[in-house]
Amino acid sequence: MSVPDPGPCSAMMTIETARMPKENAMNRSALAIGLATATLFGASAASAAAPPKPVYIHMNGANEFLERLVFVRPGQKVVFVNEDTGAHAILGYSPQTGAASKTFDAPALAGTPGKGHKVHTYSISFRHQGPEWYYCPVHAELAKAPGGVWLPKVRPGVHGFGTPMAGLIIVTTDPALLKDNPATSASKILPGYFGG
Numbered sequence: 001m002s003v004p005d006p007g008p009c010s011a012m013m014t015i016e017t018a019r020m021p022k023e024n025a026m027n028r029s030a031l032a033i034g035l036a037t038a039t040l041f042g043a044s045a046a047s048a049a050a051p052p053k054p055v056y057i058h059m060n061g062a063n064e065f066l067e068r069l070v071f072v073r074p075g076q077k078v079v080f081v082n083e084d085t086g087a088h089a090i091l092g093y094s095p096q097t098g099a100a101s102k103t104f105d106a107p108a109l110a111g112t113p114g115k116g117h118k119v120h121t122y123s124i125s126f127r128h129q130g131p132e133w134y135y136c137p138v139h140a141e142l143a144k145a146p147g148g149v150w151l152p153k154v155r156p157g158v159h160g161f162g163t164p165m166a167g168l169i170i171v172t173t174d175p176a177l178l179k180d181n182p183a184t185s186a187s188k189i190l191p192g193y194f195g196g
């Protein structure tokens with residue numbers, strides 16, 4: 001036949017037409033998923049652009065760390081702030097061996113005359129989850145305790161409270177722990193904490 005039978009063709013057209021809204025619906029869902037994914041990626045990109053705020057640990061003339069236990073995320077900054085008139089140092093150690101850390105080792109941070117003057121800080125972050133033990137070698141020293149563990153003790157002859165100047169940072173991703181930091185750890189300078 002020279003003239004094609006339009007029958008199957010129109011039937012095809014009908015099928016195509018009938019399929020169109022479905023395909024459009026599918027395209028719309030795909031688009032919706034795409035948009036949702038883009039939004040998610042956008043959100044994670046935004047949080048990557050704004051890293052978590054530092055956690056602050058303060059020192060003054062009490063010769064102890066005000067926030068003796070804090071929780072931080074891997075990569076989150078910990079900032080030691082010396083509000084004392086005297087100097088403090090910070091040194092990481094292993095309670096199992098007593099070995100000093102080669103990387104968590106702050107030289108003595110000079111003191112400050114007080115509010116309005118320069119305040120010296122030391123910042124560090126940790127890549128891996130776990131405990132990071134530290135002490136101030138100016139005001140404490142390590143001693144082997146019963147059970148074979150190494151513990152900071154008050155360095156003889158220094159002033160301060162009876163507790164050795166030492167602390168612990170837990171590096172974790174646990175949201176419940178991360179919420180449990182002392183309120184003072186959110187502020188760099190505590191106006192009422194200068195002195196000593």
Ligand SMILES: [Cu+2]
Nearest residue numbers: 088136138139
């Ligand atoms: Cu100290």
